[in-house]
Amino acid sequence: MSQLKNDLIIRALKGEPTERTPVWMMRQAGRYLPEYMVLRRKYGFFERCQTPELACEITLQPVDIIGVDAAILFSDILVVPQAMGLEVQLVESVGPILPDPIKNTNDLNRVRVPNVDETLGYVFDAIKLIKQGLNNRVPLIGFAGAPWTLLCYMVQGKGSKTFDAAKIFCYTEPALAHQLLQMITDTTIEYLKAQAKAGADVVQIFDSWGGLLSPKDFEEFSLKYIRQIVAATKDIVPTIVFAKGAWHSLDAMAATGAHGLGIDWCITPKLARQFAGNNVTLQGNFDPAKLLAPIPQIKSEVNEMLTAFGPGRHIANLGHGILPNVPVDHAKAFVDAVKEFRHT
Known part of the structure; x- marks a missing residue:
């Protein structure tokens, strides 16, 4: 493998010293960029995900336009339920719809652990194209949804603030829930291994709805x-x-041996570090809504955040995905502020 010209994120994840704090933004490839909106008007959502050339173009946009320290694959966590045999529709301004969600054993029989090369080959093709396009400028981050978050959609059938149906399914049909979670886990392991084999330099597991559960659950x-x-x-x-929202379990997450843990803006860097310990890199935790504040305020808030995290073992990021209405120059101001900051 050729040497990355900018390997700040890899070094930060391995606990090695870095000249400055590296930075990227969740959902940086997409909805706030005018260049993305041009493609969005022409192609459907899953068409964008499933056409390697389009996924590649979208993935590279923020690297060229915003100057982030990593590219993140343009895809969606719901490609996994799709590969497992469920229909997934993405309805503009409504969100994901799974018309035949899982409610009982019969429904579970429709789901399978697929051969990822056959069902998700387009993702690996996209990764190969992206790696060529990046030409070792920055690392590429691949990703997948955590099993619990995918179960939420597969059982609820659509997005939700509370995912009550999914939680009730787990509490009333625990054996079925665990069977489904294990199938998602087995699929995700093969999927992420194949992403790494295709060229992903880092992988991230997104548990968007982890914060809906009590620590025990x-x-x-x-x-x-x-x-x-x-x-x-x-x-x-x-x-x-x-x-997201599950910072009560940062110690247990650190104990998994993960290199990095993402945190949202509802916990202070100091407390997150106390919970997580010193052997893991923290990533976060700027509130995406603050990117709509005036640029001078963004810069001072970034400096405050970086000071609070202190030097080393930190990757600057948002505490969740970037909002669609963030002006591009504000997103760039965030990235530039991180790049300009030095720990004294």
Whole structure:
């Protein structure tokens, strides 16, 4: 493998010293960029995901336009339920719809652990193209949804603030829930290994709905499965776990051996470090809504955030995905502020 020209993120994840704090943004490839909107008007969502040339073009946009220290694959966590046999529609301004969600044993019989090369080959083709396009400028981050978050959509059938139906399914049909979670886990392990083989330099596991569970249930229905995924990937590729809202379990997440842990803006860097310990890199935790503040305010808030994290073992990021209405120059101001900052 040729040497990366900018390997700040890889070094930060391995706990090696870096000249400055590296930076990228969740959802940086997409909806706030005018260049992306041009493609969005021409092609459907899954068409963009499933056409390697389009996924490549979209992935490279923020590297060229914003100057981030890593590219993140343009894809979606719901390609995994699709590969497992469920229909997934993405309805503009409504969100994901799974018309035939899983409610019982019969429904579970429709789901399979697929051959990822056959069902998700387009993702690996995209990764190969992206790696050529990046030409070793920055690393490429691949990703997958955590099993609990995917179960939420597969059972609820659509997005939700609370995912009550998914939680009720876990509490009333625990055996079925665990069977489904294990199938998602097995698929995700093969999927992330194949991403790494195709050229992903880092992988991130997104548990967007981890914070809906109590600490005990988070262990039972989420962390138990994330642990298996991290164990299977961490020796192949640096691995980041981001469980939004589940910072009560940062110590247990650090114990998985993940290289990095994402945190949202609801916990202070100091407390996150106390919980997570010193052997893991923290990633975050700027509130995406603050990117709509005036640029001078963004810069001073970034400086405050970086000071709070202190030097080393930190990757600057947002505490969740960038909002569609963020002006491009504000996103760039965030990235530039991180790049200009030096710990004294």
